[in-house]
Amino acid sequence: MRGASSYAEACARHVWRVPAEYNIALDACDQWADGAGRRALVWDGADGAGETWSFDDLKRASDRLAGGLASLGLGRGDRVALMLPQTPEHAIAHVAVFKLGAVSVPLSRLFGLDALRYRLEDSGARALLTDSDGAGKARAIREALPELRHVVRCDRPARPDDAGALAFADLLARGVDGFTPVRTRAEDPALLIYTSGTSGPPKGALHAHRYLLGYNGVDYANNFFRPGDLYWSPADWAWVGGLLVGLLCPLAHGVPVLASAARFDPAGALELMARFGVTNTLLSATALRKMAVQVGDPRRDRLRLRAILSGGERVTPEIARWVEERLGLRINEVYGQTEANILVGENEPLIPPRREPLGRPYPGHEVAIVDDGGRRLAPGEVGVIAVRRGDPVIMLGYWNRPDATAAAYRGEWFLTGDLGAEDPDGWIHYKGRADDVINSAGFRIGPAEVEGCLLEHPAVEQCAVVGVPDPTKGEAVRAFVLLAPGHAGSPALADELGAHVKARLGAFQRPRDVEWVDELPMTVSGKIRRAELRQRSLTTTPARDEPAASPGAWGRRLSDAIRAALETGDLTGARRLALEGDGQAKSLGTEYTLMVRGLGITLRVLLRLLGELPPREALPALLRRFRSDLAAVATRAFTAPEAHAAVDDLRRLAANTAATKAAAELALTVQLVDGAEALFLAEQARLARDVLQALDAGDAARARALVDEKERAQYVPLHDRLIRFMAEVFGWVLERLGPDGLLRFHRAAAEGQRAGFEKWERMGPAEFARASAFLLKQHMGHVEVREDDEKFTIEQAPCGSGGRLRLAGAYAGPAALPVVEARGPLTAGEASLPVYCSHCPVWNGLAPLEWFGRPHWVFDRPSRPDGSCTLHIYKRRAGAPAAYAAALGVAGGSH
Template structure:
């Protein structure tokens, strides 16, 4: 836990980890608060057309105990993998905590996944049971017979007889003695996004929740404070939604909002923020850029936000400035990966905030920019962002992939595959994945800042910037742009968009080609899939050069 301080330097210098010898996420999140303050609100289930339902910590502890008993009766035990294929809901949290209490391993999966993506992950993890809703059950029905380890589903809200979630909770005792787990025992398997290869199951231990706390408290301006309420549009199947928002908030006694949205909609999000008086929000950069399309936010909505955090990709100066002006708070950007999350961060309240940077090293972690040999480079030099081990927030391994786990490290540095540069003040600027960095006329260019600048143009809704092979410059910047409603693509508009970036960034960063597209491919975590456009640009170049 972080002490509230006014300066970053002493905060970093004096922080010490306190990791207990025995620790279980399930009991730490629910049972601890149930004993201290059972009527305290843990979760609010948001409804557009009515008052939200409420679940107390006492009820959360009792329901997760009952579901743990139900899972044990189904043969689930320590080390078994249980998939969660659910939207944000009370049941999702209850199921997570029950799995942790059993000493089993939760495998959260996004409902947006298609059948092939689900089958790959379920097979790879050797999942024994899935907790899902009717939509998820329909997807799983066709592949269940092809998975030898799979032993069925528990379905939420489908009146599924003995396997209905609510009936199982109601039919089992609310008393349960959790497994005696240590901080290094596995609790959670989250699959990487697969943007640079086949998705891998990152196995995370129980201590990972404690490892997130310094970064969470820093990024949310010293959570908790009276009246705090947490919401994120990020899927709880993603490390961002689960570990940057939901579980740390509950651990700290801050109620969290569950809201079922099929896709992010700016107007719906603003109504929720106002109606519930949300104080703390984790909003990924793509969602913040989409909010720009909502007119006159300050005039139409009374927001109660005191902290807005963002991560997953670079935010950029344009959206940083817009957030301050439109939402009334300075966005605190932070950085990490599923394998080792929230190790760099910002906190405007103590002066750690800079447009275009993802912050400084979070107390309790050691982060450096390294070269290919694992040696830290001088400030101002581009290299790979790396995290030193051991670290409480670091993953245990890639599931059944010892070689991939070994390749993740250079000595005691866990490599990220992300390019960055640290300045003399300790701020780190994120360039992008190794493959995303554009090399043009000797310059190394990160696509994130270009994309952010592009979305500042009045006509641009979303954008992707990639390197297109070029004989003279090695690569040129090419932008793929989705226009806002009411705008039509034309050579004149493309030229205007290019000039917009050149005037605001530099002569080597502006897109020399702009192509208009109907939609933007996004991962389930809301990141632009640049790989698709990069391959497209390379095909275009090869058709011209014949190479």
Template sequence: MSETAGQLRLTGDRMTRAAIERAAGTASYDGLIAHFSLNVPPRYNMAADTVLRHSAGPLNDATALLCEEDDGTVRDLTYAQLDDASARVAALLHGHGIGKGDVIACYLGQGLEAALTYLAGLRLGAIIAPLSQLYGPETVDHALNDSGARLLVADAALWARIAERRPNFKQLNTVIIAGATAAAEAAEAGTVAFDQWRDLPPQSGCADTAAEDPALLLYTSGSTGLPKGILHAHRILRGYLASVSLFYELQMCEPRQVLWTASDWSWVAGIFNVMLTGWFFGHTVVASRARFDEKEAFALMQRFGVTHCFLTPTALKRMAGLRAPKADFPDLELRAIGTGGEPLPGAVLDWADRTLNVPINEFYGLTEVNHLIGNCRALYPIKPGSMGRAYPGHTMAVIDENGEMLPDGEEGEIVARSDDPTLFLGYWNQPQRTSAMRIGNWVRTGDFGCRDADGYFWYRGRNDDLIKSAGYRIGPAEIEDALVRHDAVAEAAVVGSPDPDRGQVVKAFIRPARGHSPNDALAKELQQHVKKTLAFYKYPREIEFVTDFKQTSTGKIDRKFLRKREAERKGGQSAR
């Protein structure tokens, strides 16, 4: 069956088959947007629509998960095996009192234990609260108490960081620890060994959940205070499928793809851009606990035949330091890369085209409402430096401070419509904060930019990132992009630094590329480069060279830390 752009209509499970994938190279972007619809069944469960569905079908013996352990050994599970194992873990959790609506905290790295905990919790109708390995004890303490988690599953090494705080966790009844020494430690520490699931009969069936029932509670850092809980429903997976298909170049319905990400599975990108989406389409998902290294990332992708991956711009910038990766890794099977979380420098796109012949499709969104805007080179051209175009199912606009839509070319706040398919249920126990995101029928992002006449969006910065200098409003993203395009710059972060005369001045933190020494001459050269590339008033009046950047738990450069440091350095002025 062939479908033209005018006939293209995506509804429910058909998204897994013909329409969007057969549209590659034939359907127009306008036709796709005009004829797109998304049907989410009223009763819906993410575990049932992924692993359980394939376990009962022709892909039951296909490889669902490849887990590379610290010692280099690899465990692989088929869809049938993953179904059975997660049913046994569900029995373990249920035996400790977990049922529909209960919160399970998951303090685990990539791997089998995380995969089984997520699936088991979803099968029970529980709410999974992933915790990043990068979180320190205070943040974990906050998340456990704020969520009211009744049960925690943790790696033994991660639990050791917070074990002495257990009396603080007032509602935490059970701690299940995983790892090579978990059984011995469990007996001594009053915890439960994760591997007990192997001896249990499987918990039959799957909870009858509504599409609107809560499923994930994601803790992410904001501009102020401790991380906030962002609650998502089971329906969120369906809201991701079209956009994932697009930034993976319309290839998700082709058989036997292999997906991987270096990102923590506690982050929405790891959960949906790779794990659950990969399983929805019946592909193989790769997990590895290895610490990120640019060469090892290529080696891993070659080792497992990775075809599609999600990598943060920070990771890609480091990988772009390898000038000829295909010479060292000639057997790469990589077909497309998705990226998001912060602006991607145009120089990295050029590098991927030149050295890998692989498209990088950037997308934009928030944990609260995601995959709003992005690229798909197979369907429409990429404009370097732009965010891309609104993805199917997402109605996007740029508004002024009164909520009125602005014409193309004018800068304002980027907003999504309040019926967006990936919209969260709300902030956990913070209804006023949830309401504050709304303005009329729009959901505020806090990000500023503009849309051009072709429908491409251009990012200027977050409300708290915008630099206000001598009456100018300056977005750091375009300055960072200009700097990274210079051969001497490997990474750049731009913030506003307090200044008594201008309010703020543009300051750039630079990690030099290999072979380039940090010195005054280079700083002046970079200042001139920005003046000529962008505008005189946008050049960084201050430049500081660094050897590395502090990162957030989601792999972004921690600009909040840099702003705070600048404020403290200049006498405690507000860091915004």
């Protein structure tokens, strides 16, 4: 509450004031239309054209449109669907529908034909206001929609009328100024917004006019609206966040809204906000992540931003830190859902943002953590996040689904379906989704709709979809498909299924990966066990020639997507894919650095440990002589003849002493490893950059040729070459330093690595298992993950290194080095050493934690002679193995 000095005071003073009669249009428009000409809408057209609409203009246009719609026979309770971009016509249409007493049905322009048909049919919409693209979709499905009487085209600029479609301007001409709004009660329906379904088709959440009154959290999350504010969000007005938070709430506070028809682009969004002086914005975590990756350091001095809201997906600490450092703001995260939105969040003056919790319930919203029976749980206990019945933001119910509505309540509590816990201070902590909704880039995707679409394809006998971790979107869709008789799985069929879903439902619901299965896991009642499939998704390779996370497979998917866009003449889409590809390459590169940085540190330590090095000035001179050859190595990843020649020449030149040879070999290796990270990023991003340049020049033919050329060349299998090279290096280390020196080397290397991997320690065992499996899959191929009450077990297939090194001869045996436990016979005089696993990204990340006895989960990683291994991640914390800790002279054992 404004004027309160504390959160407790704001809660104590809050009182809901919901009048018997209330209409959203009067609050969001007419109350501000006092003839003073205050701004309501600022429009940035796609062609550079711009307009400013006052509240008086908005009232006049919405009055006329309401009259025009009434002339078509539309009135109280009729559903009117809106499928439009961010334009003045879109805002006018919502206000007009509310004035008419009708029900607005927002629909996304991303919907394919099946998704659109279902929502129009289920809602019983009598009219659709859309653009020319939407009118074309409606025309294709019109015969299946007998209740859809009118299609109104709202193009900018106006286009020739389609047969059977009305023009927006004609409807305005039918109306008159001064339309008298239909008198509505606060409980009368106003909005029908479709949310994702998990066990059936999407459900329509029906909201009353009072819905807007319950959105007091938006004022809090904006650090309280002020005179002079200007609001903008790229969020689609078809979604509850974009429509309520990004349009209707600011208007209800007299704050003008910037509307833009441009497709979201990170640099373009920052430029837009700077050009128009935007002060408040709602940005998804995905949008912020793209800004951080693709823009990095924006011109902060040009921005007037004072409040950033984010919701729909969690903001990572890295993104929050980037916003604080580069934009000088702290993000106010908000939490809610279509059925009951903006319940919990933050506010700079009263609820200062914290990194981990969602926030605190906004004043007036009674939010609790309850069990399945509706019993309120104690602080710290995990249960379902619930809001008390009677809150203005709770929906009237699911459209034509009374059973589903009743199931959403437990006594006095409306259940959100999200899991959470409340700490002793009243902060709500998010613990995951209780159902199977997939949250991808802020879109909530119901698996049932995607599965239904896939089942329409003749090659699919049975299927299931789940969400899998995605470095850019948070989650992506993965499909498990049981093929119909006569069909065989292939990358081409996987692409065909993806295109099938994209055409019928929309690109955002398209499966990123497809896995062919012989059967789907089922419960005894015949329901799909999605939790098992999500766990399996950590371990299996999708239907592609290479693992999904590998550079080659990622590059091929990008190639395919750009080629498809070019073949359809979609230069804008190809350009967007190239930009997104560049960003995703950087995101994948951050995971890859776990390996290459660890190797770089290890080799530097080894150089310091060698006793006899050439003079400081000699080694740089030696390397400068072969600078051109080293450059060839850096660009060709050890594949060019010059690179091999450089290694051979360097070895010959440095053969005068063993120490000089060692120093030269290792110094060269350091150079190569240092270049590995940059090489990885360059190889992944090169296609995106080159295609982008071609598209900027308008040369579609060159863009296609570049894609074809890269497809033939594929991506450099850097990891395998690096493993082989490192095997030679570590073999040399063992030969020259011996077991004692090797132990000293590992101890020093671990000390050097420890600081670089502190983030592992902050993870819980489940998150740790997911991260470990991701890295192993990315770099080593197939892995399998199992879970029991005690631990997670990750089984890694042979990594291609050819097995562990074995030491023959006099050695004390494995007692001093029990980290690697032999699986398979060892001949007399042999012992298994952990040196060969030092190339492994997970080993490099975990070893410092084991060796130094710091709190961790992993203390058992037996390896096998074929290069495979088993990684145990225990659910209780433990220290370093006692024997190995004793050998290093550090504390160990369980904590």
